[in-house]
Amino acid sequence: MSTHHTTTGTLNAGAVHALAQARHLLVDLDGTLVRQQEAIDGAARLLAHFHDRYAIVSNNSTHTAQGLSVRLRKLGLRVPPERIVLAGELAVRQLAQQHPQARVLLAASAALQRYARAQGCRLVSAEAEADIVLLALDMHFSHTRLSVIANALRRGARLMVTNADATHPGPHGRVVPETGALLAAVVAASGVQPWCVVGKPAPLLFEEGLRRLGAHAGRTVVVGDNPLTDGEGAARLGLACVLVGESPGAVAPTVAGLLVQPVSEAVEPAPQYRLSDSTSKVWRSVRTEVS
CATH class of the missing domain: 3.40.50.1000 (HAD superfamily/HAD-like)
Known part of the structure; x- marks a missing residue:
């Protein structure tokens, strides 16, 4: 069991600040929101909180956005196809x-x-x-x-x-x-x-996600589970990144841990990869x- 993430409910100051300042999210899929045929704890709440201010940016090369939207709906995640960017x-x-x-x-x-x-x-x-x-x-x-x-x-x-x-x-x-x-x-x-x-970590998926959201890199946070793809890719574009899971630098075991600390009122409600x-x-x- 990794000890790199903090205890649930005590996110580090950097993660709290990044999420509090975030206007938009670029969110990884596998290992962050879903794990095969199940939604990960907190996934639906995170997407609901950011409402129309997030895009899923995934290395998935099996599905189309239309098909994946249907699949996610069955898992309780309502994500329109236009907010799904797939490799x-x-x-x-x-x-x-x-x-x-x-x-x-x-x-x-x-x-x-x-x-x-x-x-x-x-x-x-x-x-x-x-x-x-x-x-x-x-x-x-x-x-x-x-x-x-x-x-x-x-x-x-x-x-x-x-x-x-x-x-x-x-x-x-x-x-x-x-x-x-x-x-x-x-x-x-x-x-x-x-x-x-x-x-990922190439910039094309991140850039497309920003374009679809009309988002500015300085107010956008990447949420993922893989430092080699999500973390490195975010760094290449100067995007803040919050990692979850068991990887080094993860701030919570799942995205549910990101919701324990209240997000700033200034923001309108709305197992590992490896190479x-x-x-x-x-x-x-x-x-x-x-x-």
């Missing part, structure tokens, strides 16, 4: 807008594949046809799929990845393998490093913006 959707939009003629080999969920087609992406299945491989969280990833992707990259296709998280937190202390675990296999098989990683050794090297060697 998978953002990666697809970047490709569609900046590389409209590229032939894309997409390893992803059926929902993200449908979204990519709707955005006008030219999806291909043969390794010889691919200009770009976009790797997302593909629950049906297989040896055959790995072979096709590795050989497409060896033939000269560029590798774009939604995020490099190796895992995200599951229930009962379990971990759920993430896109970064697939990335480790792809890099090992192909010898090719990513040309672009879209998700594998191989994928953590990605952050030191690749560009984090599509060019």
Whole structure:
């Protein structure tokens, strides 16, 4: 059990000040608001308190915002799709807008594949046809799929990845393998490093969240559970960050602990991620913006 967070009800002064001054929140999803098929204690109350002044900013590359909004509603979290920013959707939009003629080999969920087609992406299945491989969280990833992707990259296709998280937190202390675990296999098989990683800690998701809220960085706080993605990403943009969970620097076990201390009246009411050794090297060697 980590001892890095403070006792419930006694948030450190920095966290209290940041939340008291916050006009807007950018909130992580997995490990912060939800843990697989359950909402985390305090999640609904935190979102209700900030009402229309928050956006969820997540490395999720399985769902679309529309589908995730429906899923969250079933867990008691009412979040409109326009306030959900996802790495998978953002990666697809970047490709569609900046590389409209590229032939894309997409390893992803059926929902993200449908979204990519709707955005006008030219999806291909043969390794010889691919200009770009976009790797997302593909629950049906297989040896055959790995072979096709590795050989497409060896033939000269560029590798774009939604995020490099190796895992995200599951229930009962379990971990759920993430896109970064697939990335480790792809890099090992192909010898090719990513040309672009879209998700946190890269700035694109945070910037999109700020844009949708019309928010100013100086009055916006990031709430997350992962210092490698939420914490580092916030720091890159000069955003304050409050961490929850069991990570070093966490101020409370869950977001429920953020609500114990009263937030300033000036504000209108309203288990860990990790990067594998191989994928953590990605952050030191690749560009984090599509060019």
